[in-house]
Amino acid sequence: MEELKKGGIFTISDMSNVRINIGEVVEEEEEWEPMGPHPMPRIATLRDWDFKILNRYKPFYAPVCDMCCLCTYGKCDLTGNKKGACGIRMDAQQARIVLLACLVGCSAHCGHGRHLLHDMINKFGRDVPIDFGPEVDIEAPLTRLVCGIKPKTIGDYDRVFSYIEEQIVQLADALHTGQEGSYMDFESKALHMGMLDSLNKEAADVIQIACYKLPSGFPGDGPDVPLVDVGIGTINTNNAVIIVIGHNVPPAADIGVYLTENGLDDKVELGGICCTSIDTTRVYHKAKIVSALGRQLRVLRAGIADVVVTDEQCIRADVLELCQRVHSPMIATNDKAMHGLVDRTDDDPDKIVDDLVSGRVPGVIILEPDQVGEVAVRTALEMDKKRRSLKFILSDDEFNYYVNDCILCGGCTLACPNGLPIGEANKSAAAGNIKPLADLFDICVGCGRCEQVCKKHIPIVDVMTKAAYPQLKEEKGRMRIGRGPIWDSEIRKVGAPLVLGTIPGIIAPIGCGNYPNGTEDAWLIVKEFAERNYIVTLTGCMAIDCALWKDKDGKTIYETHHGGFGGGGVLNIGSCVSNAHIHDAAIKVASIFAGRPLRGNYEEIADYILSRVGACGVAWGAMSQKAASIATGFNRLGVPAVVGPHGVKYRRAFMSRPDIKEDWKLIDASDGSDVYVEPGPQDLLVACETVEEALPMMAKLCFRPSDTDRGRSIKLTHYIDLSQKYLSTYPPDWHLFVRVASDLPLATRDVLLKKLEDEQDWKIDWKKKKIEAGPIRGYNPSFNPTNLERLIRGKK
Amino acid sequence: MGIEIPFDVANIGGPEAGDVAPPEVIGSYISSASRPLLVVGSELLRDGFFLDIAIGIGKKGIPLAATGHSIKGFVEKGYTENVYYYNLHELTNCLRDPNWNGLDGTGNYDFVIFYGIIYYYASQMLSCLKNFATDPLMRTVSIDRYYHPNARMSFTNIMPRMEDEYKEMLNKLVESIKG
Numbered sequence: 001m002e003e004l005k006k007g008g009i010f011t012i013s014d015m016s017n018v019r020i021n022i023g024e025v026v027e028e029e030e031e032w033e034p035m036g037p038h039p040m041p042r043i044a045t046l047r048d049w050d051f052k053i054l055n056r057y058k059p060f061y062a063p064v065c066d067m068c069c070l071c072t073y074g075k076c077d078l079t080g081n082k083k084g085a086c087g088i089r090m091d092a093q094q095a096r097i098v099l100l101a102c103l104v105g106c107s108a109h110c111g112h113g114r115h116l117l118h119d120m121i122n123k124f125g126r127d128v129p130i131d132f133g134p135e136v137d138i139e140a141p142l143t144r145l146v147c148g149i150k151p152k153t154i155g156d157y158d159r160v161f162s163y164i165e166e167q168i169v170q171l172a173d174a175l176h177t178g179q180e181g182s183y184m185d186f187e188s189k190a191l192h193m194g195m196l197d198s199l200n201k202e203a204a205d206v207i208q209i210a211c212y213k214l215p216s217g218f219p220g221d222g223p224d225v226p227l228v229d230v231g232i233g234t235i236n237t238n239n240a241v242i243i244v245i246g247h248n249v250p251p252a253a254d255i256g257v258y259l260t261e262n263g264l265d266d267k268v269e270l271g272g273i274c275c276t277s278i279d280t281t282r283v284y285h286k287a288k289i290v291s292a293l294g295r296q297l298r299v300l301r302a303g304i305a306d307v308v309v310t311d312e313q314c315i316r317a318d319v320l321e322l323c324q325r326v327h328s329p330m331i332a333t334n335d336k337a338m339h340g341l342v343d344r345t346d347d348d349p350d351k352i353v354d355d356l357v358s359g360r361v362p363g364v365i366i367l368e369p370d371q372v373g374e375v376a377v378r379t380a381l382e383m384d385k386k387r388r389s390l391k392f393i394l395s396d397d398e399f400n401y402y403v404n405d406c407i408l409c410g411g412c413t414l415a416c417p418n419g420l421p422i423g424e425a426n427k428s429a430a431a432g433n434i435k436p437l438a439d440l441f442d443i444c445v446g447c448g449r450c451e452q453v454c455k456k457h458i459p460i461v462d463v464m465t466k467a468a469y470p471q472l473k474e475e476k477g478r479m480r481i482g483r484g485p486i487w488d489s490e491i492r493k494v495g496a497p498l499v500l501g502t503i504p505g506i507i508a509p510i511g512c513g514n515y516p517n518g519t520e521d522a523w524l525i526v527k528e529f530a531e532r533n534y535i536v537t538l539t540g541c542m543a544i545d546c547a548l549w550k551d552k553d554g555k556t557i558y559e560t561h562h563g564g565f566g567g568g569g570v571l572n573i574g575s576c577v578s579n580a581h582i583h584d585a586a587i588k589v590a591s592i593f594a595g596r597p598l599r600g601n602y603e604e605i606a607d608y609i610l611s612r613v614g615a616c617g618v619a620w621g622a623m624s625q626k627a628a629s630i631a632t633g634f635n636r637l638g639v640p641a642v643v644g645p646h647g648v649k650y651r652r653a654f655m656s657r658p659d660i661k662e663d664w665k666l667i668d669a670s671d672g673s674d675v676y677v678e679p680g681p682q683d684l685l686v687a688c689e690t691v692e693e694a695l696p697m698m699a700k701l702c703f704r705p706s707d708t709d710r711g712r713s714i715k716l717t718h719y720i721d722l723s724q725k726y727l728s729t730y731p732p733d734w735h736l737f738v739r740v741a742s743d744l745p746l747a748t749r750d751v752l753l754k755k756l757e758d759e760q761d762w763k764i765d766w767k768k769k770k771i772e773a774g775p776i777r778g779y780n781p782s783f784n785p786t787n788l789e790r791l792i793r794g795k796k
Numbered sequence: 797m798g799i800e801i802p803f804d805v806a807n808i809g810g811p812e813a814g815d816v817a818p819p820e821v822i823g824s825y826i827s828s829a830s831r832p833l834l835v836v837g838s839e840l841l842r843d844g845f846f847l848d849i850a851i852g853i854g855k856k857g858i859p860l861a862a863t864g865h866s867i868k869g870f871v872e873k874g875y876t877e878n879v880y881y882y883n884l885h886e887l888t889n890c891l892r893d894p895n896w897n898g899l900d901g902t903g904n905y906d907f908v909i910f911y912g913i914i915y916y917y918a919s920q921m922l923s924c925l926k927n928f929a930t931d932p933l934m935r936t937v938s939i940d941r942y943y944h945p946n947a948r949m950s951f952t953n954i955m956p957r958m959e960d961e962y963k964e965m966l967n968k969l970v971e972s973i974k975g
Contacts, residue, residue, distance in 0.1 A: 060889050062920035063927055066810025079812045080930045090927050410955040414805050419915055419942075421956045453805075516914060648885065648920035655889045659897065687885045689864030689917055690838045697883065728871040732881050 032150050036601030039148030040163050043170055043192055049603045050188035050636070052787050053610075056663045057635075057654035057684040059187050061094040064649055068093050071177045086177050095186030096175060098628070098652045102190045103172055105629030106197035108313055109577060110168060111336060112248055113204035114161050115312070117154065119250050119369055120211040126155030130210045135487035136217030141587040141598060142202040142580055146195065148600035154207050161203065164196050187652075194632030195602070201630075202580035209484050212253060214282040214574075216484050223490075223564035223571075225483045228281045230289040230547040230556075231475035232299060235271050240384035241304050242376050243290060243328075244272040245319070246311035247575060249279035250369035251333040251376075255309065256284025258373030268380055273299060274314045275540055275575035281481045282574065289479065292541035294513030294621070297446045298465050301326065303392030306383040307356075307376050312336045314512075314624065320363055326392050329356035329379055330363030333372050341365045349374050357382040394459075394466040402458045403429040403437070412450035412460060417646070418443060418516060422450055422460060425467075434467045441468035442518035445621075479547035479558045482539075482574025486585040488592055490565035494535070495593025499612045501711015503567045504718055505702030506535045508582045508639075509542040511619035511627045514646045521620055521644075521691040523549035526557050526570055528695055532718050533567035534702075539579035542620065543572045576626060583637055586613045602637075604791065610638025611666070611785040614702035614715070616681070617641035618694065622650070631685060640681040640701045642694050647687045654684035658736060664776075666705060669784040672792040677705045677785070678736045678776050692726035700731070705785040709742040712779075717745040735760050739779040741771050800952045803915050803942035809923060813945035814938075816952045819965045822937050823972025825949055826858075829907030829935065833891075833899070837884065837913030838864030839940070844873075846912055849966045851875045853909070856975035859899055861887055866912060884913065888921040892929045910938045910947065922946035939969055 038045050066079040068088065076084030083089050088096070120128065130151050132139050140151050147160055171189050174180045180189070208214060215221035235241060244252040252272065259265040271290040272280050280287040291299050293314050300308065300319070303326035310319060312334040320339045323330040332338050344352050344364040349371070355361045356379045366372050394402070406426035413419055420443060425436040441464050450460045465472070497503040507529040515521055522545040530536045538546065547556050561570040565585065573581050590596045590608040598605065609615070617634050619627050622643045628650050631641045635654060643650070656663055658679040666675050680703035688694035699719040707715060716737055723731040735756055738744060744752045753769065756762040762774025786792075800816045802808060817825070826832055834853050840846045847869045854860050854875070862870055863884035870879045880899045890896040896904045908925065910918045918938065923946040925934050938944035941954035941962045954962045 058889075060885070060892075060924065061928065062888075062924040063809065064920070064923070066812065066923075066927065077811050079810050079927060081927055408955070408957055410953075410957075413955065414801070414803060414953065417804070417916075419803065424956050645914050645917040648917050651920075653885055653889070655886055657890070657893075659890075683886070686883065687917065689884055689914055692838075692865035692868070693863075693883065726868070727865050727881060728868040729881060 030150070033597060033599040035148050036597055036599045036604070038602055039600030041146070041192070041602060042167065043189060046192065046603055047188050049606060050191045051184065053191070053635070053654070053684065054184055054187055057656050059095060059183060060653040060655055061091055062648055062651055063090060063094055064651055066090070088181060091183040092181055092186060094651050095183035095190070096180070098650070099171065099186050099190045099193065100175055101625045101650065102193040102197070102629040102632050103168065103175070104625035105627070106193045106200060107168060108626050109197050109200035109204065109629070110161065110164050112312060112577065113200050113207065114165070115334070116204055116207055116248060116250070117157055117161065120154055120207055123370065124211050126153060128154045128210050130154065130206060132209065132485060133217035133221065135222060135489055136485050137488050138588055138591060139485070140202055140206050141584040141591065142199050143206070144598045145587055145600070145602050145605055146199050151206065154210055157203050157207060160199065164200060167192070167196055190632050191636040194629050194634070195636045197629040198580055198583050198633035198637070201577040202584065204577040205484065205574065205580060208249060208279065212283050214484055215481065217487055222483055222487050223562060223569070225481045225563065226285060227478045227558060228285065228287065228289060228481055230477040230479050230544060232290055232295070232302070232304070232472050233475040234288050235269050235290060235304055237304055239267055239269045240306045240380040241269045241271060242307045242309060242380045243299065243305035244270070244276045244280060244309045244311070245274060245296065245315050246334070247275040247313040247577070248311040248334060249276055249283060251309055251311055251372040252276055252280040253283040254369050254373035255376050256280065256287060258377050260284070262377070264377060268377055276311055278482050278540070278543065278572070278575040285481065289544055292513045292544040294446045294515070294519070294541065294545070297322065297448050298461060300328070301392065301461055302465060303328065303387070303390065306380040306387055307331065309333060309372060309376050310337055313626070324362050327359070327387055327390065329383060331372060331376055332363060332365045333367065333369065335367060338365050339363070343367065345371065349378070353378045353382065357386070393469055394462050399463060399466045400430070402463050405456045405458060406430070407456060409455055411453040411455060415449040415453045417445055417447060417449070417514070420444060426463070429467060437464055437467035438471065440464055442520070445514050475548060477547040477550070477556045479543065479556065480563050480572045482572050482578050483563065484574055484578060485581050486565045486588065488588065491585065491588040491592045494566055495589045497567070498589055498614065499593060499706060501614060501704070501707035501715055504532065504534055504699070504715045505614035505616060506537060506582070506585065507698055508537045508579070508615065508617040509546070509620065510539045510579050510582070510617055510630065511542060511621060512623035513541040513545055513621040514623035514644070515621040516645050517691070519545035519548055522546040523557060524691055525618060525620065525695065528722070529698070530557065530561045530568050530570050535565055535567060535569050535571070537571045537573050537582050537585070539573045539582070540576045576630070579630065583634065583639070586615055586637065586639060589613050603788065606636060606638045607786055607788050607791070610787070612704050612706040613638070614704050614707070615639050616698045616701040618698055619647065620644040620691070620694070622647045635684045640684045642698055642701065643685065643687045644694070645687055645689050653686055655686055656682055658682060658733065666785045666787060667789060667792060669786040669791045669793055670782060671794050675783065675785070676776060678703065678739070680704050680737065695726050696722040696731060703737050705783065708781065709740060709779050712737065712739070712743040713745045716743060730755070736776065738771070739775050739777055741769050743779065800943040802945050803953050804919070807916070807919055807945065809946055812926065814947040814950050816943060817949045819969035820972045822939060822949055822951070823969045825937060826907065826909060827972070827974040831903070831905045832858050832907040832909060833861060833905040834858050834909045834911060835861045835863060835884065835887065835913070836866050836911050837918065838866050839914060840866045840912030841869045845963055846966070847873060849970060850911060852970040853973060854878055856973050858909070861899060863887060863913065884917060884921055888924050891934065892924060894932060905934070906932065907935045910936065910944070911940060913940065915940070915942045919944055919946050939966065
């Protein structure tokens, strides 16, 4: 061998035309656990599990569009479940669109993760160890579970992403005309896509935790991570301001490094919108979270940014136009969102800064993250001087002119996703009462559709911002930075209480800000469950939005509750990709507490979680395709999710029918006997109309067949109490969850027994305070519920 | 009857869009049902008048499914006879099944009236029924202040400033339903 080149390429002496390329050199893997039945599952591998889920939680479709226009046979009218020219029925077409949405969402996270891996390998090399400290031994539960890989360095994620990418292509193939025709199989594929997406998210967060040393399992991490500022009012506009938007943190991280290295961290504010802001605070603790996604348009229009830096995902498509309107130069840093700008990567920073500051170009593209910091900071410092005298909030005269100019045509209301009465609020403002208009600010989802249809060309977004400006200046919340993984030691402490039901459940508020009634709902959900000793794990926009609200003592929910994975904890797990750690927590309960093998063993773990781990996601403002794939990934793992009313536009839900007895037949793995159980969880994906309805619904979706009687009584207490508090009535189905008298809360046991006797005709032995007849089943403490026959340990 | 744009202007499903109709016509249509159900939602709670309209329809012998947190209003008014709490998504999941036993255990409904429900949520549930509750055909109407193209028959769009006119329409509707 004469020469060994990088990448396993070498040449042989005197054989110059021969080149042998050795691919990846695979090291013998440490035998850390026997391989399970389903490593790196393909489309059909877990189909049986999917069909078990889908037969109980039958797909429900509510089409947004009654037609198909994907091929030139069409448009085809599918109304009434008719078939199109290709033979596809409406139900299959809806499932196909769901798969498409999950494809888009999964691809976004996969693209994000792969991009991050490239950047990190470029910067740090392949051998960055995945060491999350003494508190986290199971560093990547989903990677172990799905791939059968125990990753040691970030380079190991090459294999993981190659697997995901191959599966995504195969699933995308199934969308083509003339492929899949069964809605059940489309849904199985969507569930597969959702599982891949959960793996994407874990991979992306593991890589960034390892490379940037984000909080994980070291002292000072986990429950003890610091608080950061949240809210528009926390930005010091006397300094130069950089606003980062998106999800992929390396460019923002480089800005933080540049500020620190150049002693500028007290002269330049680094704030963010959406998940990049959450991840920026994990890297650079002086960063601030300006807002969640829902306020992007309004933050940009308020003109507080001297420079806007975008990376990928959740960036408004008109971001460049918005920046130009307020003279904020824009730096796009990701090839997935270039907005028509010129690529200036590797150009002289002096020239780029000069072009941006002079206004010769409205923005630039810089695709190397390590080149962004200098340009962004220097430009911000220069632009701050130039922009200081500019005002972008309407003057009083302008405001009065516009509100008086409104002709109450109602066009804005028809264009508004929430149907807000903007015209009426304008009229109140014109009459001197700006409160109705100011109150709309928080309910507004910030889309700007109203302005496009206004016959009088009123800048409605600006008018609303002006009305709410006094409150916005005071919007100053606090939230914990994203803590990343749940510690193994925490799982050891809470595994039993969670499975037995004495901690009533995990509530996981996640996702976007397309709320029906503003951000206060996010806070109420967190507060209500944290005060009831549930574990509340947040990620993404809901983690931000709930920090905008305070109690009577001026404290946010993060300040009044601890950040540990235990009853009453309020945990900011991190950005969207961090919500894989919520999957991971459930997986670790199965692994650490119950000793179930993880490696390549997805089906068994999902079966365990579905029957035993009382967890419920809530995506109250779910908007994106990513949210669709995230929820679908949770569902395949056996975790139900509640969405807000806008969530019905995802077209598909998974709901069971408690009145169909056969759907609720489980197996007792101890002896193989069939057991008919109560509907726990009743749904895997369901929408609620209002937060008042959602609160008891979430409590209901935490029931599991494995609950002990003590655990069941605690869960019933909250289900009944939340229903009485918010619906003024007992839930109509509470009796379904009663197996024995000891399932009933002690304080109200007699009252509830009487109701069962009177309203459900149950037989009660009042002397023994015992239920003699009525329940779906009795309570068997040794019941070992499963949906999988292969897990039966003995014969009846 | 006439043509209207959907309340959420882009909410155009396809070739089949419901008719806009005045209250007397919708009332007469409801009266033709053999087993109607009134489905009400949380917007009912914004004014006691709207709750009274639902109760007025209930008193004509039509059972009520109270979705969202609208049940609270009925409990506080002391009207709970023939009123059942149900989540709208779960209810629609049942309504699409001809074999469902209904709220009273005696069978599914042939006619559903949507009232007081957040526009986009109601629209999607009406879409489900339009597309999948077809054998036997389930008839649907909306008596909200929105034009609902996914209902077979609907009121027109009524802006908030026209609240008094809307209330008058609802009064006429109740009068025109034969008990």
